[in-house]
Amino acid sequence: MHKLAGIPASNGIAIGPVFIYQPEAPVVEQRSIADPAAEVARLDTVIAAAATDLQALKAKTEAAVGAEEAQIFEVHRMFLEDPAFTGVIKEAIETSQINAEAAVSQTASALVEQFEALDDEYFRQRAADIKDIGQRLLRLLTGAGGSSLAGLARPAVILAHDLTPSDTATVDRHMVLAFCTAIGGATSHTAILSRSLGIPAVVGLGQEVLQLAVTDQLIVDGGAGEVWVNPDQDAINAYEQRRQEQLQGQAEVLSHAHEPATTSDGRPVEVVANIGSLADARQAIEMGAEGVGLLRTEFLFMQRDTLPGEEEQYQALRAIADVFQKRPLVVRTLDIGGDKPLPYLDMPEEQNPFLGRRAIRLTLAEPELFQVQLRASLRAGHERNIKIMFPMIGSVSELRRCRAHFEQARAALAAEKIPQAESPEVGIMVEIPSTAILADALAPLVDFFSIGTNDLAQYTLAADRTNPLVAPLADPLHPAVLRLIRQVIEAGHAHGKWVGMCGELAGNPLAVPVLVGLGLDEFSMTASAIPIAKALIRRLSIPQAQQIAVECLKLTDLEEVEQFLSKPF
Numbered sequence: 126m127h128k129l130a131g132i133p134a135s136n137g138i139a140i141g142p143v144f145i146y147q148p149e150a151p152v153v154e155q156r157s158i159a160d161p162a163a164e165v166a167r168l169d170t171v172i173a174a175a176a177t178d179l180q181a182l183k184a185k186t187e188a189a190v191g192a193e194e195a196q197i198f199e200v201h202r203m204f205l206e207d208p209a210f211t212g213v214i215k216e217a218i219e220t221s222q223i224n225a226e227a228a229v230s231q232t233a234s235a236l237v238e239q240f241e242a243l244d245d246e247y248f249r250q251r252a253a254d255i256k257d258i259g260q261r262l263l264r265l266l267t268g269a270g271g272s273s274l275a276g277l278a279r280p281a282v283i284l285a286h287d288l289t290p291s292d293t294a295t296v297d298r299h300m301v302l303a304f305c306t307a308i309g310g311a312t313s314h315t316a317i318l319s320r321s322l323g324i325p326a327v328v329g330l331g332q333e334v335l336q337l338a339v340t341d342q343l344i345v346d347g348g349a350g351e352v353w354v355n356p357d358q359d360a361i362n363a364y365e366q367r368r369q370e371q372l373q374g375q376a377e378v379l380s381h382a383h384e385p386a387t388t389s390d391g392r393p394v395e396v397v398a399n400i401g402s403l404a405d406a407r408q409a410i411e412m413g414a415e416g417v418g419l420l421r422t423e424f425l426f427m428q429r430d431t432l433p434g435e436e437e438q439y440q441a442l443r444a445i446a447d448v449f450q451k452r453p454l455v456v457r458t459l460d461i462g463g464d465k466p467l468p469y470l471d472m473p474e475e476q477n478p479f480l481g482r483r484a485i486r487l488t489l490a491e492p493e494l495f496q497v498q499l500r501a502s503l504r505a506g507h508e509r510n511i512k513i514m515f516p517m518i519g520s521v522s523e524l525r526r527c528r529a530h531f532e533q534a535r536a537a538l539a540a541e542k543i544p545q546a547e548s549p550e551v552g553i554m555v556e557i558p559s560t561a562i563l564a565d566a567l568a569p570l571v572d573f574f575s576i577g578t579n580d581l582a583q584y585t586l587a588a589d590r591t592n593p594l595v596a597p598l599a600d601p602l603h604p605a606v607l608r609l610i611r612q613v614i615e616a617g618h619a620h621g622k623w624v625g626m627c628g629e630l631a632g633n634p635l636a637v638p639v640l641v642g643l644g645l646d647e648f649s650m651t652a653s654a655i656p657i658a659k660a661l662i663r664r665l666s667i668p669q670a671q672q673i674a675v676e677c678l679k680l681t682d683l684e685e686v687e688q689f690l691s692k693p694f
């Protein structure tokens with residue numbers, strides 16, 4: 126028996142046989158072509174097909190794992206629209222008069238080489254992304270078909286050079302005992318997806334891991350980053366016992382998912398879910414959500430050709446409200462624009478869509494659309510606990526205008542004698558630095574704040590959250606963002622208003638102690654994150670969490686914050 130050491134990527138122990146995954150790279154030959162325009166058209170067809178496949182993978186991953194993990198497929202799809210990638214491929218076809226396969230292969234290889242040469246984990250990840258997209262295009266162009274892990278005959282530990290997001294998304298999780306890869310880091314896609322799927326993983330094991338034989342047996346310890354090859358019976362027994370203990374630990378966390386999250390000294394903390402469909406609503410209940418802190422209503426408007434009417438919206442919202450009964454359901458008004466255009470709405474092309482007419486700016490410019498949505502939401506809230514939330518509020522006057530629309534919808538329903546929510550709370554998302562800074566002026570005009578750290582981080586740190594080249598800069602653990610969060614919570618509390626958070630940070634186990642310490646009242650997150658967040662909260666006392674927050678808020682650099690919060694408390 127011998128040991129291979131790698132990087133811990135996803136906790137858990139697996140014991141079992143090996144499956145060596147070596148996807149066949151499509152064979153590419155360069156040919157001269159006579160009609161570059163026809164070749165570009167052939168490439169365009171394939172790009173469109175790849176975009177459709179990526180959309181399907183995104184939807185599948187979103188349903189099985191979560192929106193955040195699915196985002197990588199959106200990033201891949203965006204690469205397909207990036208002139209620095211597909212534009213260069215087309216140029217190669219036109220100027221060198223070569224076939225699309227050769228142009229894709231050469232362009233992707235050149236980009237991969239450039240990214241790999243940079244001494245930075247982040248850019249190495251982008252290299253892996255480009256490789257994945259290049260292979261996807263080549264498989265479609267050559268008709269090589271998909272190489273996949275979907276058809277494993279028996280449960281096994283998957284050994285691979287690296288795994289692409291497409292590989293990990295298509296696996297049958299019951300057949301995969303663990304992932305072991307030669308390359309990769311703790312934040313690689315394999316690592317992130319394995320964690321969300323609950324599959325143990327060790328990455329960065331070196332090429333040696335690919336020399337193992339199909340007859341070998343392995344023990345994989347994802348938490349320690351260790352792989353034992355052909356262990357003796359004593360080792361198998363010891364690890365099997367630990368595996369059982371870990372499974373019990375997970376089952377234990379899940380078994381308490383439906384209990385309240387009360388700190389060890391007795392303060393209850395509200396843990397609710399972010400949802401975007403009726404299916405999400407049901408999953409949220411299963412995972413122990415005490416309500417909904419963010420219903421993204423965009424789903425009512427997507428994948429269709431016309432605006433949904435009041436009745437249709439009412440029925441959909443009512444179905445979701447029925448799932449939660451008297452539990453709180455925060456309905457956010459439409460947050461379209463930015464990276465979420467609506468093809469059937471006349472939206473002008475914008476240079477910087479995230480700084481453009483998105484979210485509340487767009488709804489305020491479309492009063493009819495706003496009224497229809499407010500009326501549908503208020504109607505769905507009749508005898509239910511609906512709250513209304515406006516996204517992307519940037520100023521006091523903008524909030525006043527929203528409140529006027531809200532009152533108009535209420536008055537109209539009352540005049541028409543249509544049943545509606547009795548006195549729904551009205552709140553805003555804090556997503557723009559100006560709003561965080563002016564929180565004390567906004568607090569008297571709202572019932573609650575919900576901090577949207579996804580956008581607050583991108584606007585505070587001037588880093589587009591969807592641009593793979595800079596998205597990691599938009600990290601909500603950055604001290605500047607943490608200080609804004611503190612300011613918002615303090616301003617809300619000073620005016621007797623509750624403060625929640627529905628950005629991804631709320632469900633990040635690293636952040637939970639500091640947010641409890643800052644006094645956050647409501648944590649809203651992807652349903653799958655709820656059981657662990659609740660367990661973490663139960664282990665903390667308020668003075669201990671406050672101490673963590675005080676220490677953490679003294680730090681001035683992101684890396685210091687990450688290191689500080691990674692220590693066990």
Ligand code: PEP
Pocket residue numbers: 419421460556576577578579580581627628629
């Ligand atoms: C946010 O910005 O943090 C948020 C929750 O809104 P969305 O992710 O929908 O933009």
Ligand code: MG
Pocket residue numbers: 516556577579580
């Ligand atoms: Mg947002």
